[in-house]
Amino acid sequence: MFASTSPELINFVFGTRFVFMGLIILELVIVGFLSARIFDWSLGKVQAAFVGYAVLNGVTLSCVFLAYTSASIASTFFVTAGTFGVMSLFGYFTKADLSGWGKLLSMAVIGLVIAMVVNIFLNNSVLEIVTSFIGVLIFTALTAYDTQKLKQLALLGVTEGEETSNKASILGALTLYLDFVNLFLFLLRIFGRRR
Template sequence: MEDNQFTPEPRRIQISAEEAAEVQARFFAQVYGWMAAGLGLTGGIAMFASTSPELINFVFGTPFVFLGLIILELVVVGFLSARIFDWSLGKVQAAFVGYAMLNGVTLSCVFLAYTSSSIASTFFVTAGTFGVMSLFGYFTKADLSGWGKLLSMAVIGLVIAMLVNFFFNNPVVEIITSFVGVLIFTALAAYDTQKLKMLALLGITEGEEVSNKASILGALTLYLDFVNLFLFLLRIFGRRR
């Protein structure tokens, strides 16, 4: 649940609107391609892991293993977001793929807790919602930059509320946080997409390799928005086994 900071900022350049649109279109093709690959890999690993009793017992049978994997995921995302422009392109790609696989292992619990039909239907609802908001963020002329601080504070508040409710296990609070989570990550899909449009121009000022790294950073950002939106929607609409 992170609002990634995009660095470095592209230098000011003189470019026509048509050229900028072409650059952004190519950039987003890469972003959505990496994002789709990451989601597909995560889903495939999650499905496979959920059918392996040995793996499930190893990951969820010992709380320290599952907690360790979650911490490792946070570390990978943190390093990838902060050091992506310092690493080689191959290392960046490997880190993204590794994170998607690792997340698949931890998300295998979804297939154990919810029915396959509700997972599938929620996925399509998520895809539709995310797609509409991402397109809105891409094409809107409104400046969404003012959403940034508000959404960051909302994410922090949401995490605190969920941690507190972990101990109290209040079903009303769980429903409220689920709906709030849907609203936050729906908004983040639009906000992050618009923010990525500026990052797309790095390819002109910094070169193709930096642009390729930036596209993976963008894919990671939207991937996180999608996965969190899916999980919150699943808490609302999912049918438990």
């Protein structure tokens, strides 16, 4: 919200396509490195990378405030929060084993990304709506799956030592953060009213 009210920052981020795309690529690089190297880095470096990613993500997501009305952003946020909360509680309390969902959901995310990239060139509104609904389903399921996975890791005591435990907590926070943000963005594509 802050970034969307700063004309200088908006001009910098969205003034040229290269800066915006560069920031998106930087976000992906940070998430990739953080996910792959989290237990190799120091706790301070992991925390800095997580906070840096969150700030960078906030700056790039400021375009949401430029494209959609505040009322539709707020209502979509509350729908997302409710959906996320319910599915996270389901993942936490269910007796069903959701571990089998992992590979299927990973493949579904890859397929979704490919369909979205293809649609950049096709610019097909039907494909955009279909990918939005599929994205909602995938990230709703991922919320339950990731919550159960994090609960199992905590109960099994897989992490050894306070620093490793803190790093695992940050990785869990990143995972759920990505689920929430993606769920929000897909719901906004469906329910959001453009300016």
